Amino acid sequence: MLKKFDIKALDDPEFQEDAVREEIIAPILKHLGYSPSASPKIVRSRKLSHPFVNIGSKTNKINIIPDYVLEVDGKPMVVLDAKSPHVSLANSEHAEQAYSYAIHPEIRAKIYSLCNGKEWIIWDVDKFEPIAKISAADYLKDISIIEKYLHPKSIEFPERRDFLPDFGLRMKKMGISEGTNQHFLMNEIGNIHKVEDDLYTINVSMNFGNEDLFISFDLNKKLYLELLELFPDQTKQYITDCLSRQPYYVHGFDPILVTIKGNFGKLTTGVYEEFVPIIVTEIKSVTF
Numbered sequence: 001m002l003k004k005f006d007i008k009a010l011d012d013p014e015f016q017e018d019a020v021r022e023e024i025i026a027p028i029l030k031h032l033g034y035s036p037s038a039s040p041k042i043v044r045s046r047k048l049s050h051p052f053v054n055i056g057s058k059t060n061k062i063n064i065i066p067d068y069v070l071e072v073d074g075k076p077m078v079v080l081d082a083k084s085p086h087v088s089l090a091n092s093e094h095a096e097q098a099y100s101y102a103i104h105p106e107i108r109a110k111i112y113s114l115c116n117g118k119e120w121i122i123w124d125v126d127k128f129e130p131i132a133k134i135s136a137a138d139y140l141k142d143i144s145i146i147e148k149y150l151h152p153k154s155i156e157f158p159e160r161r162d163f164l165p166d167f168g169l170r171m172k173k174m175g176i177s178e179g180t181n182q183h184f185l186m187n188e189i190g191n192i193h194k195v196e197d198d199l200y201t202i203n204v205s206m207n208f209g210n211e212d213l214f215i216s217f218d219l220n221k222k223l224y225l226e227l228l229e230l231f232p233d234q235t236k237q238y239i240t241d242c243l244s245r246q247p248y249y250v251h252g253f254d255p256i257l258v259t260i261k262g263n264f265g266k267l268t269t270g271v272y273e274e275f276v277p278i279i280v281t282e283i284k285s286v287t288f
Contacts, residue, residue: 002027002143007136010085010117020082020117021067031143032151034070040152043069043076048107053100062104064097069107070150076109077155083116090121090130099125110155122149124158153273164205164214168264168276180264182278184215186286189227190255192239194248200224201277216277217260223280230256230285257286 005023009015034042046069051062070078079102083094094114102112102125113122120139122132132149139145144165148154184206193201202217219227228236235253242250261282268275 002140005140007140010136013086015085015117017082017084017087017116020085020115024117025068025080025082025115028139028143028146029068029070032147034152039071039073041071041074043071046107048101048104050106053104060096060100062097062100064094064101066098066101069109070152070155072152072156076107077111077152078150079107079109079112080150081114083114085117087116089114089116089119090133095121095123099123110158111149113150120146163273164212166273166275167206167208167213167215168278169267169274170213171264172267172276176264178264178266181281182262182264184217184260184262184278187215187217187258187260188255189258190253191249191251192224192227192243193250194243197221200243202227214275216275217262217280218265218277219280219283223283227258227283230258230283259284259286 002024009019009023029042032040034040036042036044045065045067047065048062053060053062064081066079066081068078068080069076070080079098081094081098083089087094089095095112098112098114101107102109110125111122112125113120115121118136120132120134120136121130122134124131132145134145187202187204187206189202189204191203193203195201198221200219200221200223202219204215204217205212206215207213228239231239231253238253239250260278260280262278262280265277265279268277
């Protein structure tokens with residue numbers, strides 16, 4: 001994904017707005033799942049029948065026709081406009097025009113964004129400051145930074161923006177196959193979720209190098225009961241009571257450290273995101 005793109009091209013005076021669209025934005029939107037013919041859909045250069053927007057007693061003329069309106073289930077969600085790498089984006093008339101277009105009654109998008117190749121800036125229409133300023137060096141290295149804000153599910157469910165990247169999904173993208181066994185040392189267990197009678201989930205954040213990742217550990221009831229026995233009696237009773245009633249989730253207890261052995265599970269689609277859980281096969285307390 002843009003791995004062959006030479007960032008030095010952005011300093012070439014002949015690399016202009018059309019190149020930003022073709023070489024950067026178009027392949028990224030395709031990667032995110034947008035299509036010109038199906039939802040989530042790309043609409044190019046949509047004109048307004050009445051290119052004015054009223055804000056209080058002020059009427060603003062909208063002078064732009066943005067390059068892209070991104071729709072999800074037929075609703076405009078994102079206004080995205082490309083600019084030349086030699087044009088400044090922040091605190092500019094370009095940002096004001098994109099905002100005016102986004103809030104227009106014919107559009108009413110949640111997000112508006114400008115990209116000049118060197119920088120990709122994303123705004124929420126209900127917030128003053130940008131929700132993201134992403135440099136070319138960053139998004140060319142890790143496209144998930146863009147996914148966090150412009151993926152269709154991230155737009156529908158903004159809560160998803162605050163999620164840590166999923167460890168299992170990251171490993172699957174790197175070629176780790178389902179069923180691969182792995183050991184996880186020194187896991188701090190501070191929450192348990194009862195999904196169904198024979199399925200319990202523990203969520204753990206863990207640092208890998210310079211990045212924090214989210215891990216979902218899935219346990220059957222037998223392993224859950226083994227885990228429960230590792231807690232002090234008072235904590236064990238508290239967990240049992242909480243998981244016996246809605247919402248079948250417990251946290252806030254004194255955590256314990258455990259070593260976990262498990263296998264990579266199937267790719268799973270949740271309410272907000274895709275993830276790959278670790279199917280626990282063995283769990284032991286950490287002793288010092």
